[in-house]
Amino acid sequence: MREKSHCPYCGSVLAERVVERSLRKCCDTCHEVLYDNPVPAVCAVVADHGDRILLVRRGVPPKVGFWCLPGGFMELDESPEEAALRELREETGVTGRIVRLLGLRATPSRIYRSVLLAGYLVLPQGGEAAPGSDALEVGWFTVEGLPEIAFESHRTFIRQFSTAYTRTSDLRGPGDLPPGGP
Ligand SMILES: [Zn+2]
Missing domain, CATH: 3.90.79.10 (Nucleoside Triphosphate Pyrophosphohydrolase)
Incomplete structure (x- = not known):
């Protein structure tokens, strides 16, 4: 899967942290979490x-x-x-x-x-x-x-x-x- 490196909402570089029991891409600027789904x-x-x-x-x-x-x-x-x-x-x-x-x-x-x-x-x-x-x-x-x-x-x-x-x-x-x- 092609990894997203930037936030689609604000364009900031994404970080990775555990949210709701899984490691997910997160934006520290606008606080959005990018969920991966089927x-x-x-x-x-x-x-x-x-x-x-x-x-x-x-x-x-x-x-x-x-x-x-x-x-x-x-x-x-x-x-x-x-x-x-x-x-x-x-x-x-x-x-x-x-x-x-x-x-x-x-x-x-x-x-x-x-x-x-x-x-x-x-x-x-x-x-x-x-x-x-x-x-x-x-x-x-x-x-x-x-x-x-x-x-x-x-x-x-x-x-x-x-x-x-x-x-x-x-x-x-x-x-x-x-x-x-x-
Ligand atoms: Zn953002």
Whole structure:
């Protein structure tokens, strides 16, 4: 994580001291404390009409070459749901709709120290699955035939999906790709 050296409120050089049981950056001029917090990110379990899951093979660190769920960091001007659908579109070319939140996981990160990851269940509505700029490959996999998944948090969301839904046909509505669709 890039360390802040100056106070964002007044520009003074920051000191480090224990505040509320943790070592934190503090400003001795304006007495502000800079708290480090997890960074929000999102990912999508996209299930097709055969209950296969859409995965992306990573082209960027960490874990280049491993498969994971499509996802990424939230932008400032979007909701977590919008972020999940945007990342899905950018990384795979697939458009979808959010069915529900599967869960939240706090995961350790080398750069951000902690990432708060929201996992959504998404049904595909269109588009052609093709790798975006950050991906080497995209593919649909059955839960029984999954490749090695890069992140434990993603494995957890897939497990939550496969435990809660034996089939997704009950969830499908107007606009979703029908059984036998592309
Ligand atoms: Zn200050």
